[in-house]
Amino acid sequence: MTVTAAKPSTRASWRPLPRRRPVRPPRAAFAIRAPLPGRTRTVLAVLSVLLPLAAWLVLGATDAVPARFLPAPDTVWQAGLDMARSGQLWTDTWATVQRIVYGFGLAILVSVPLGVTMGSFTAANAVLEPLSGLLRYLPAAAFTPLLLIWLGIEEQPKIALIFLGTVFFNMLMIADVVRLVPRDFLDVSYTLGARRWEVLWKVIVPHSLPGMIDAVRVNFAAAWNLVVVAELVNSDTGLGKRILLAQRFTQTDRIFAVLVVIAVVGVLTDVLLRLARNRIGRWV
Template sequence: MTGPTQRTTASSPADERAAEELEAEQGLADRAEAGRGRPGWAPLPRRAAPKPASALFSLRTPIGSSARWKLAVLSFAIPLLAWVVLSVSGAVDSTFLPSPVAVFRAGVDMVSTGELFDDLWATTQRVLEGFGLAVLVSVPLGILMGGFTAGQAFFEPLIGLLRYLPASAFIPLLIIWLGIGEPSKVAMLFIGTVFFNTLMTADVVRAVPGALLDVSYTLGARRGEVLRKVVVPHALPGMIDAIRINAAAAWNFVVVAELINSQAGLGYRIVRAQRFLQTDTIFAVLVVIGLAGLTIDVVLRLVRTRVGKWTA
């Protein structure tokens, strides 16, 4: 019998699924039977139902908190284990790859002398000043570009061009314009982050659904009210994400900025250690930079989660 299986109105979901599978099998059999009489047509293959995949290897499938923490620990443990193996085995000379113990001792020495905290504060202060100024400029400008088509048409061509200019290329000009003091370092951090943060903020604002704007205007809201009470709150979590991403770029640029006649800072400490082949000190400073950046990232993630619970 090749016709569809009759279903009763009182059948259970399991019966319905069984009936659907039977219909599919009968359809395959009918097409295979029909294909035998035509040259060049092979019978359709019969495939087993796919096995359910693990959540770890499924696209965009949530995983449990326990699995998440285990994977996070492994992401640090595996590189650390490889580092220990390379240093203990002697495959790489200690001048080029110091052991974790040597790096830890170098860090303890810098802590005991007070150099580490002085350098960390000097670098953090430059990041706060340079990147903070970039945020103060880029967020309003990004809202203007993302909320108004005229603003996008006026600002985006120039900013799109300037973002391709490497910030390090401005060092000679900054020295000429601002000297070799702190202003030139802060200006370099500003140049290196302001354009990207502006464009990312504009994209977030532009992604606010137009239906929200239409409903707001329909309910009698004015343009300023729509901007303050609809656009900015809806885009705020995305703005924080943009700041979080570009904060990492600021920490990358600060090392280059501190090459300009610095007397303190983590970048200055790296350059000084390089002169004496103190690779253990260099690694210790890199670990400190990574931990400082990770702390800022975690704080911004928590802020983003708190102000944007509706996006979860």
């Protein structure tokens, strides 16, 4: 039985490539991942804020939507000034910020070491990921009755609710960031004589730090959502409590004023975290 060898393919047997017309490169604003000039980026950012505000002004001036449902911007501004002059706004804002600092700060203290451990050691990931993956699907607000039974009706259940609603997401996101450290970095470090803990603290953590800050930025918004829910239950102060009281008396202008305060505080914090990320992560 003779076996004939297959003829090697030659360039002559290849099919010609289809002819395509030259395509103009898209503009920077429509190109995929193309860098934008600083002026263009600023203009787009300003328009993203001014256009919704202009629509709000038009709807308020024309009474297209009843003021009970959508108060005019000047009415919301006046309601905010009234609450600020009475001291309510500052007291409520400070109470809410304190709860976020305690609850989310505790979540960061727990989730960062566990996330780094999960992303660095396969055994730790095998132990922690199934449990954390299961618990993160449980809605934190569903724990409110249990937290009230376990911790009472003071500040502890509010802080615990923020902690439970953010710690598992933050831990898993940080673990994913740590896994993105190139394996070549670890191999080179071991080749140069670095020990395991030196690789962890001098390679993995510095490389992952910008991504950790991004994870904190994402979950910080979730902390704001949870604190409003927490303050709806047996709370005397807080922006969430102020929204509940305004709803009882149909004070829509006050509700919008509180929402604006929450948005401003959240955006300012996000900008600070982004600046810290850009400054810390210059080497990545």
